[in-house]
Structures are given as C-alpha cells and as structure tokens.
Amino acid sequence: MNSNNPLKPAHVTTRRLLDMKEKSEKISVLTAYDFTMARILDRAGIDVILVGDSASNVFSGHNTTLPITIDEMIYHAKAVVRGVQAETGRAMVVTDMPFMSYQLSSEEALRNAGKIMKEHECDAVKLEGGKVIADTVKRITDVGIPVMGHLGLMPQSIYKYGSYKVRAQEEHEAEQLLEDARLIEEAGAFAIVLEKIPSALAETVTAQLSIPTIGIGAGQSCDGQVLVINDILGLNRAFHPRFVRRYADLGAVIEDAVRHYVDDVKSGSFPDSGESY
Incomplete structure (x- = not known):
C-alpha cells in the first residue's frame, strides 16, 4: 500500500506504531467497512483503520460478531484498502480474523491469515486471545504476517462470558490478562487491543509491554484508542456505552x-x- 508519490504522507507501519509508543504519541484507530468511509478516515488523518468483525453487528445486523465469515471480512477489507489507496494512502489497515478462522489449528490459522493478506493487501491481521493462541500468533508472525492481539472483553467469546461487563476486575483474571499480554508480545504481536478492563490494569499492561496497547473502554493510559465508526457518528442510537464519545448525530x-x-x-x-x- 506504500505510495511512490513524494507528496503523499508516509504510510503508517508497525515500526511507526512502535516509534509512536516510544515518543508517547497517541495512536488513533477507528473501524471502517467500506470504500467511502475508508477514504474519509484516511483523509482525516487516522493512523489505523480496523476492518472489524463488528461488521457482523453494524453492517449485517447480527447480535454478535460470530456469524461473519472470512470471505465476508475479505470483501469489506478489499473495499477499505481501495478507499485508503484512493486517498492519501497513509492509514494502516488491520483486518479481524473472524470466529473459527484461527482457533482450530495454527496451520489453518496461517492459511487463513495468508488468504486475507494475499486477497486484499492489508497490513496486518488481528486475533483475540492470550495463552491459548500464543503459538498461533508465533506461527503467523514467523512467516512475516504482522499480528495485532486482543485481550480483555473478547466479543468472539461472548457466549462464554454471558455478558458484556467489564473483564479482569478480579485479581486472578487481572494476573492472567497481564501474563497473556506478555505471551502475545513474546509471540511476535506488534500491538494489543485492551477492551473493557479497569483503567489501572490497562496502565500496568501498557507500562510493562514494549509494544503499543490500543484501548477501548480501558482508560487514558493506553498508547492509543479505538472505537467503532458508527458509534462515534451517532448512527446507532440504541448503543451508547459509557466508553463511547459521540462526535456527531x-x-x-x-x-x-x-x-x-x-x-x-x-x-x-x-x-x-x-x-x-
């Protein structure tokens, strides 16, 4: 996705995100699912566009992220990449690997990650989980595919949790999350999303990792923040949790x-x- 046009800003890379953490420069992340929105976000200066499996909710109308398929994610990601390329080309594009596209085995996860990268030229993939997927993260990163992790509230595990309440409030879960974050970093992830966990825990994780943390409902101390574009634009009136700031109606x-x-x-x-x- 890098442009040869010297007038265009430099494309955001994994190295750039590490530099931003080291310089205490906050990282801005938003979701997008289509060409038009991706152009707008890139033009506005967003650092990272996440092609989230939240498309299952806000685009397709499902109650959870579980129904969306890898081919549907690739469809959305292709449109987003084209949108970024049609504008400044600066934003990094990260694509969620959907439910059951990486959980069965490291080999299947690698094949699916490769399919995502080959079919739409995004910059990275994102996986949910800690210790149980650390070997998978390593397998994918070892072949040169950048991986963003995701800990805390993990929407693909919502039926296990039974609710969308804050995670890691108990000491044992907080300790496990911190250990999971270390393992995902050691496995080669370039960043980790921390969703809906106590601010103090997010601050500890951020301080102990050398890679950036991207918060959503995790307080001010994370190295960056991510929200769903539909939420900040007021396109979904029925959904307004406390961690969402609505910038328009x-x-x-x-x-x-x-x-x-x-x-x-x-x-x-x-x-x-x-x-x-």
Missing part, C-alpha cells in the same frame, strides 16, 4: 434528509427544471 441528520427527500418527491418539487435534462 448523523443518524438524525440522515433521517431528516431522507424525510425532506420523501416530501419533495411526494409534492412533485423534485426534480425541478434545473435538475432535469
């Missing part, structure tokens, strides 16, 4: 625009003579 704006369009069509005022050939 586009749901209301779009609904109002559509109502005006419907009224204009019904009244015959659209199209007018200037909008006709």
Whole structure:
C-alpha cells in the first residue's frame, strides 16, 4: 500500500506504531467497512483503520460478531484498502480474523491469515486471545504476517462470558490478562487491543509491554484508542456505552434528509427544471 508519490504522507507501519509508543504519541484507530468511509478516515488523518468483525453487528445486523465469515471480512477489507489507496494512502489497515478462522489449528490459522493478506493487501491481521493462541500468533508472525492481539472483553467469546461487563476486575483474571499480554508480545504481536478492563490494569499492561496497547473502554493510559465508526457518528442510537464519545448525530441528520427527500418527491418539487435534462 506504500505510495511512490513524494507528496503523499508516509504510510503508517508497525515500526511507526512502535516509534509512536516510544515518543508517547497517541495512536488513533477507528473501524471502517467500506470504500467511502475508508477514504474519509484516511483523509482525516487516522493512523489505523480496523476492518472489524463488528461488521457482523453494524453492517449485517447480527447480535454478535460470530456469524461473519472470512470471505465476508475479505470483501469489506478489499473495499477499505481501495478507499485508503484512493486517498492519501497513509492509514494502516488491520483486518479481524473472524470466529473459527484461527482457533482450530495454527496451520489453518496461517492459511487463513495468508488468504486475507494475499486477497486484499492489508497490513496486518488481528486475533483475540492470550495463552491459548500464543503459538498461533508465533506461527503467523514467523512467516512475516504482522499480528495485532486482543485481550480483555473478547466479543468472539461472548457466549462464554454471558455478558458484556467489564473483564479482569478480579485479581486472578487481572494476573492472567497481564501474563497473556506478555505471551502475545513474546509471540511476535506488534500491538494489543485492551477492551473493557479497569483503567489501572490497562496502565500496568501498557507500562510493562514494549509494544503499543490500543484501548477501548480501558482508560487514558493506553498508547492509543479505538472505537467503532458508527458509534462515534451517532448512527446507532440504541448503543451508547459509557466508553463511547459521540462526535456527531448523523443518524438524525440522515433521517431528516431522507424525510425532506420523501416530501419533495411526494409534492412533485423534485426534480425541478434545473435538475432535469
């Protein structure tokens, strides 16, 4: 995805993210699932675009992230990569590996990670889990595929948890999360998402790792932050957890625009003579 155009900003890489952590420069991450949104995010200066399996929820309407397939993730990722390439080309694109695309064996995980990388030229893949997937992370990174980890609340394990409550509040779970973070770093991950864990724990993890942490509902001490684009734009009024800051109410704006369009069509005022050939 690197551009030869000297006027374009340098593409964000795993090395750049490490430099940002070392310099205490915060890392901005948002999700995107289509060409148009990816262009907007890249133009706005986002560091990393995550093609999240949250597409299962916000794009396809499922209750969890579990139903989305690897081919559907590749479809969304192709569109996002094209969007970034059509704009400044700066943003790093990371693609979630969906449920059961990496859990069965390290070999299958490697094949699926390779398929994702080959079919849409993204920069990295993301996997959920700690100790149980450390060997898989190592297997994937050993062949040159960058991996971002994900600990804390892991949406692909939601049926095991039984709720979306804060994770690692108990001492034993907090200790396990810290150990998992170390193991994922040792396995070769270049960054780790920390989702919905106590701020103090996130601060400890961030201080003890040499790779960046990306928080979502994990406080201010993480090296970066990630949110779902639909949430910050107010496109989903039914979902507004405390860790989401809404920067716009586009749901209301779009609904109002559509109502005006419907009224204009019904009244015959659209199209007018200037909008006709």
